[in-house]
Amino acid sequence: MANFSKSSVPQFSVSVYQNAHLPAGGQEINAIVTVTSTGGGTSGGVPLPVGVQAGTPPGQRPDAAVVVMVDCSGSMDYPPTKMQNARHATAAAIDTLRDGVAFAVVAGTHQAKQVYPGSGRLAVADATTRAAAKDALRHLSASGGTAIGNWLRLAERLLASADVSIRHGILLTDGRNEHEDPEQLRAALDVCAGRFTCDARGVGTDWEVKEVTGIASALLGSADIVADPEGLIADFKRMMESAMGKEVADVGLRLWTPQGSVIRFVKQVAPTVEDLTERRTESAPRSGDYPTGSWGDESRDYHVCIDVPAAEVGSEMLAARVSLVLPSPDGSAPQTLSQGLIRAVWTDDSTVTTQINPQVAHYTGQAELAQVIQLGLELRKSGDVPGATAKLGRAVQLANASGNAETAKLLSKVVDVVDAVTGTVRLKAKVADADEMTLETRSTKTVRVKK
């Protein structure tokens, strides 16, 4: 019987950028691994039957389920346009659903309530269900508290009931997670991690950046601020389109490293900085998997840093084998989508050992940029003006040098830039909350190396 699953899985390609040459006694190997998946994700419509769906002829039913979680706590009524905009945005997202996608809408307060279709099930998108769902949104009203963990648990239960590959959530909140302990949210995230991916949005300026970015990070989605509720509709549409473009879920970045080596870190560095080091699960001796979530037509970069046992000059070693793996639905050996090799070569030619790979240098800078922005904003909040000035000055310098114009623009709303090249800045006396939160939320956004 023909197996259609292979042809519709996106093609993954892996490129490794590194300086493999180490001096005598050298141990640290840095490499940027660029993973690109292509396969018609954005060309639209062709669904992705993976594994169990293998027999499904392409073009019949999208293999995805989406749950939209809308904050309906009392604060959403201040101002009332906020709730209105949330309704409209959710409606726009529902309109973006492809026919055949399973979906549900959850109203979130201190508890979670299913708004549509109800009874713990998912609806299948078509003209009728989309209209019914939008109709149900009218009954959304704002009252009660905020316990995001409950929303996520309900979304997890709903998504688990669908026999699909791509499970995605969209979460909107406007306030702090006040009605449960941080531990409860943490526990809910632990339950949900790996079960579905989730984009998170904070609307207004009364929410906690770390909460929203933490949710997105744990669930391998994006985080952003929608300071102006007017912007919600476009943003929700974009998120849903991106979710509809996903072709394959649960892709793991597998790293084989030799005996005696130490993995210093594994970070996603583009499009955003995301440290994956602690999220390793052992898959075989000397080999572990890092979650990357679901993929459409896209390209991401990872920075891998490994200490290998020093070998003699003239030796060559495989420092890591990087592969993209897709778990098999029946639990058998995962499918390897693509792979690349990170090498270590010891030489006494100092002209080659002293070179830093431009990609590695660039992303080292981008990761530092994210870090100094976050540190600088923290210091600023705690009143440490010299500390904040130094960190944010460094951030301006890095953003300028790497051509990260977006971040440079956001920084200029928080500091007055005297000299971008040297990183000389002055803290602005008055900074809008929205500007500060935007900078913090988007601090992890990176740009790629200029060609």
Added chain:
Amino acid sequence: MTMAQVDQLSACPSCAEPPEQGDLFCGACGSDLRTPAQRAAAYDDRPTAGMNDEPLPRLPDGPAPGAAPDAAARPESRKSGGGGARGGGTARTSRGDAANRDAAAGGVPANGHGTSAPEHAHTSTEADFLLQPAAPTARTSAERSERGDDDGRAHSTEDSATGADASPPMPPPPPPRPASAAPRRSYTPQPSQAVDPRTADPQELRDDTPGRTAEPSGPATAAAAAKPAVPRCVACGTGAIDADGYCEHCGHKQPQPRDHMEHELRYVAAASDRGLRHHRNEDFFAIDAPVMADGTTATIAVVCDGVSSASRSDEASAAAAEAARASMSVSVPRGVHTQQAMHEALLAAGKAVADLATDEDAESQRNAPACTIVSAVTAGGLLTVGWIGDSRAYWVPEDRTSSAARLTEDDSWAAQMVAAGLMNEADAYADPRAHAITGWLGADAYDLEPHTASFKPEQPGVIVVCTDGLWNYAESADEMAAAVPPDARSRPMRCAQHLVGYALDAGGHDNVTVALVPFPAPDERAGSA
């Protein structure tokens, strides 16, 4: 040369090919068939480098001869046993036959107005060797061709004998394995090699490598699992070898066929080693001993050194050496004057290297593949050398009271400074720029200017054809002569091994390649083993 009797394995640990009686190395894949302990015990004489040597336990200053633990860890002395590497041997033999046929088919030289056979030094009454250092005589092509013309009359006259009864080159021991050294090129892998991860093209084995369609890696794993004997890592002894040639346990790259190469023909031998400081061998050599129309044997030795700052310099050196040898293997037996043959061979080598350049090299702003070349040909009592770059040829007389000589003049910064009288030799060679070469083979080598020179030695000796991996440790002719064993002419393989070991003991900072050409070709010599 002694051959130690060792226990015979029932199958090659690398490719499972059953070895032939007495094989030290697998005939199919070239793997060492001796266990480390056997290897340690097998040789009591001065070791050179081993093909299966592994980087980790290697001592920086070279192993002490016969030191048991080190010798065990680093298998020494890839001697060319008589039974090694059938495949390559066959190839060589057929080439020899072809040369034979060429010779027999009437490759009779035209300019037969020379005199008689050249004087052999045994009968010569002259006390001293008449060789001059090549430098002064090899300055211009015009001078060279005049000289060559004179010498040519002397040598190219033996048109009486046919090649029919000349003994063909004996079936040779392990060849330089060009097939596996350039696996991505035109050679078709043999079935037995296809499952050997160390020699097979990883792209052939894996279907999940980058750029290929995403498919489960079935065949390679299945093939590997089906193998009765799984090769283990030479570094840690624990891990199996993955399809890319790395240990699955410690990650160390496994020895490549090119890490150590040896080849011996009846009248010429060569050895090459990766050295101790480089992670791959970018040197290459090619030798041949075609039979001339008169039944005498000519010898051809070509040594090339890949330019390390260029891309794929390992491919460059292999292509150049093969092209030059192939050119002379045809032209020399046909009676083309050796200096002319050499000139053409160097140009052929240059073209072979230039043809390797791709658009990718230009796009990535890397230097096109490049290498140096040095070659020596003896035919009919005449010795001709040719070179481009800084690889060298030395004359070392058997009678060490006569003086040795360097036959080539480097295309290097230092040599140019000395030649121009701007610096003395000591200062020039102490300069950091000393080794910058001013001539090379490659697409970016404008104005290829092959240097050739011919000599007529009047006494027996050997020609040492080598890369700077050797001559860096024996720069002057006297130093080189001191490094060459006294019995070099009768045991050229042994001498080549010795010189490689000499360079490794001195630090082995570069790839080391040396070809030994006895002069004149001995009429009688004991078997190679």
